[in-house]
Amino acid sequence: QVQLQESGPGLVKPSGTLSLTCAVSGGSISSFNWWSWVRQPPGKGLEWIGEIFYTGSTNYNPSLKSRVTISVDKSKNQFSLKLSSVTAADTALYYCASKHTSGWYSWFDPWGQGTLVTVSS
């Protein structure tokens, strides 16, 4: 059973770059899934950030695209998120998740536990 675990700094300075890693266990990152990042600002709803396939193909939320880079490391069975030029509005719980697809249908399962990133000086 695939499990996901996020890791990275919990505090990032404004204008800096947020960097997180998601370790995949119980399965191979080279399976036919898209590996995604989703965030949840305090007290708010969920926002999809972007995703990567094991081949390196990526898709990003247009609202964040200019600041987001998602990469994959098959040797370590993990994928990573970088979000540049952060502001307080980027303070959120960041989740990694496995996205499955079947035709046009897609769904997230499972999710990591989430990691809180605060943007503050």
Add this chain to the structure above:
Amino acid sequence: DIQMTQSPSSLSASVGDRVTITCRASQSISNYLNWYQQKPGKGPKLLISAASSLQSGVPSRFSGSGSGTDFTLTISSLQPEDFATYYCQQSYTSLTFGGGTKVEIK
């Protein structure tokens, strides 16, 4: 972007109650709609995909229905472990979530 609007944003209910949560899309999304349950301190858990397909291991008291723009998640008899926040998510165009519905104990 397709906007997903959930109602109510919160509700109070008792164990044994029938609970209905609504999700409305800003345009037709056929049945490309999923439901998740989230408990404090945990990532969301997939309950239903393709509007009405119950995931393996999810109790049968959960059901989903709808197509086009209007969707419903129903819990037929609320159990103590069902107190949580529920989200809908569309995959018709890009990926967007509803704002969530918090189900609290009455």
